[in-house]
Amino acid sequence: MIQSIAFVGGTHGNETSGIQLVKNWQKHGLPSRFDALNVSLHIANQAALEANVRFIEEDLNRQFTFERLSNDNTAKEAVLAKSLNEKFGPKGNSNTDFVIDIHNTTSEMGATLIILEADEFHVQLARFVKQQMPEANILVEDEKPYLEHGYLCTTGKKGAMIEVxxxxxxVLREDVYLLTQTMAEAILDFCVAYNNQKIETDALPACEAFRLGENVGFPLDENGARTAMIHHSLQDNDFKPLLPGSPMFRTFDGKDILWDGEKETYPHFINEAAYFKLDVAFATAQRITL
Amino acid sequence: MIQSIAFVGGTHGNETSGIQLVKNWQKHGLPSRFDALNVSLHIANQAALEANVRFIEEDLNRQFTFERLSNDNTAKEAVLAKSLNEKFGPKGNSNTDFVIDIHNTTSEMGATLIILEADEFHVQLARFVKQQMPEANILVEDEKPYLEHGYLCTTGKKGAMIEVxxxxxxVLREDVYLLTQTMAEAILDFCVAYNNQKIETDALPACEAFRLGENVGFPLDENGARTAMIHHSLQDNDFKPLLPGSPMFRTFDGKDILWDGEKETYPHFINEAAYFKLDVAFATAQRITL
Structure with missing residues (x-):
């Protein structure tokens, strides 16, 4: 049973959709069909929200590893992470059955559900969400065990992220806000069905998903300055196949740099603003069936 | 004659197109057809660029009024403005014939040329740019005299802004970068033609332009919190007519708020991220012919 659910917005202070959804649900209440669920609503990083920045000192959504939660880092978000871990967790022995953390991206990723395990629960969740919301993307980041991730949502017994x-x-866009709300409600609908034992193994049709590969960096010169930008044919084409030999960068002197993988990949987080300082151009993924 | 031209990027440190264009021109040189022009290239706010923020303490592009340039404000951008005024100006008695300052917006304004006077020179400039680049928008902010504006470009004898x-x-998008480069080159092409006395009064066809009206704020509750977002039918429709009775906001409880002006207006800077803290939803404009 999914007894307790924590919905979190504002883990990154300038990602407005989750912040607004949490505030609106706090003000107007959740739809009544979720009355049987025990849902708590949270703004994670109020200081970052007020400053309209991703974080004040360090990225909050990288703080939730066992190592970081037990070190003596005094950065604002490191301290905040320890207190949030008390509230939602403690991680590994959590009081919260399911933590759902809501994010935005500047990439054209649409409504993406990020799961960190491809176990029975999360596969059924993904299939259910995809059935209710065919336009959703499912991203699987299971390159390491659930508890080794540093994400806030891993403070819960189960955790997932909404990335829109x-x-x-x-900026708050109505279209992005509505996608966020639709996916949030689809997840809660799943929890209701799951608790009512209406989710049976293999009752839901298998669905398309994408398994995270690796980050691809921008080309840099000897001084670390970028020499190219995302190619216009790749820009805004998140989760579309990038074929070997297709352009991925356009250099500032007008040449194309091609994807030289052995097979197609499914780029996402293409040109994401938050990865500006890391010079990450996009992440690769493999298309799979869940 | 337009003897000296200053091209400026990075007046706002997170507006990447102008920054990259200035860097690329510094590295690769300007197209040779501009060899007869005396063009200098500048990054205005290096500290803001490195921090990947609009500004460190205060908006640099509001510092260039006579009052602010002569006060004793010690904010980083106030100090920087005084030194830039020495370099490009001094305002009102300038050593630079034409200062062109390059900006980005999160609004779908395409390539917009902002002029601050509708005098002979700027009208011809606007007509020339519009002839070379029919997709360009011309925005006229002449609600007060040129020298009363606080914009960096007013340090030049003449000044204009590129806003894309x-x-x-x-984020650097190739499409936005190319629009920026095309408009920058169109302005330089105009300068070449102007210096060669190839621009004659009324030789260029009159063009469509938009005269700035006023800012429209988001609806707020008694605590100053927003109660609505930009309506999906207005979002991304910069410089398209908004007719009386058409929706401009969607409240968080699902109601539409309509434009109640007496006639149509031409919204721009719709949902601009930089105006987040000011709760500015968009600016109005009147459609005119230059």
Whole structure:
């Protein structure tokens, strides 16, 4: 049973959709069909929200490893993470059955459900969400065990993220907001069905998903300055196949740099603003069936 | 004659198109057809660029009024403005014939040329740019005399801004970059023609332009919190007519708020991220012919 559910917005202070959804649900209440669920609503990083920045000192959504939660880092978000871990967790022995953390991206990723395990529960969740919301993307980041991730949502017994874009930081778009709300409600609908034992193994049709590969960096010169930008034929084409020999970058002196993988990949987080300083151009993925 | 031209990027440190264009021109040189022009290239706010923020303490592009340039404000951008005024100006008695300052917006404003006077020079400039680049928008902010504006470009004898979007802060999009480059080159082409006395009064066809009206704020509750978002039918429709009775906001409890002006207006800077803290939803404009 999924007894307790925590819905979190504002883990990144300039990602407005989750912040607004949490505030609106706090003000107007959740739809009544979720009355049987025990849902708590949270803004994770109020200081970052007020400053309209992703974080004040360090990325909050990288703080939730056992190592970081037990070290003596005094950065604002490191301290905040320890207190949130008390509230939602403690991680590994959690009081919360399911933590759902809501994010935005500047990439055209549409409504993406990010799961960190491809176990029975999360596969059924993904299939259910995809059935209710065929336009959703499912991203599987199971390259390491659930508890080794540093994400806030791993404070819960189960955790997942909603990632919706494209939306500039600090901007609230109606279309992106509505996608966020639709996916949030689909997840809660799943929890109701799951608790009512209406989700049976293999009753839901298998669905398309994408398994995270690796980050691809921008080309840099000897001084670390970028020499190219995302190619216009790749820009905004998140989760579309990038074929070997297709352009991925356009250099500033007008040449194309091609994807030289052995087979197609499914780029996402293409040109994400938050990865600006890391010079990450996009992440690769493999198309799978869940 | 337009003897000296200053091209400026990075007046806002997270508006990447102008920054990259200035860097690329510094590295690769300007197209040779501009050899007869004396063009200098500048990054205005290096500290803001490195921090990937609009500004460190205060908006640099509001510092260039006579009052602010002569006060004793010690904010980083106030100090920087005084030194830039020495370099490009001094305002009112300038050593630079034409200062062109390059900006980005998160709004879908395409390539917009902002002029601050509708005098002979700027009208011809606007007509020339529009002839070379029919997709360009011309925005006229002449609600007060040229020298009363606080914009960096007013340090020049003449000044104009290139404003291109939509592009999230801290992201470089190829399409937006190319629009920026095309408009920058069109302005330089105009300068060459002007210096060669090939621009004659009324030789260029009159063009469509938009005269700035006023800012429209988001609806707020008694605590100053927003109660609505930009309506999906207005979002991304910069410089398209908004007719009386058409929706402009969607409240979080699902109601539409309509434009109640007496006639149509031409919204722009719709949902601009930089105006987040000011709760500015968009600016109005009147359609005119230059």
């Amino acid at each position: 874009g494209g939306q500039p930081q600090g | 979007g939509g592009q999230p802060q801290g």
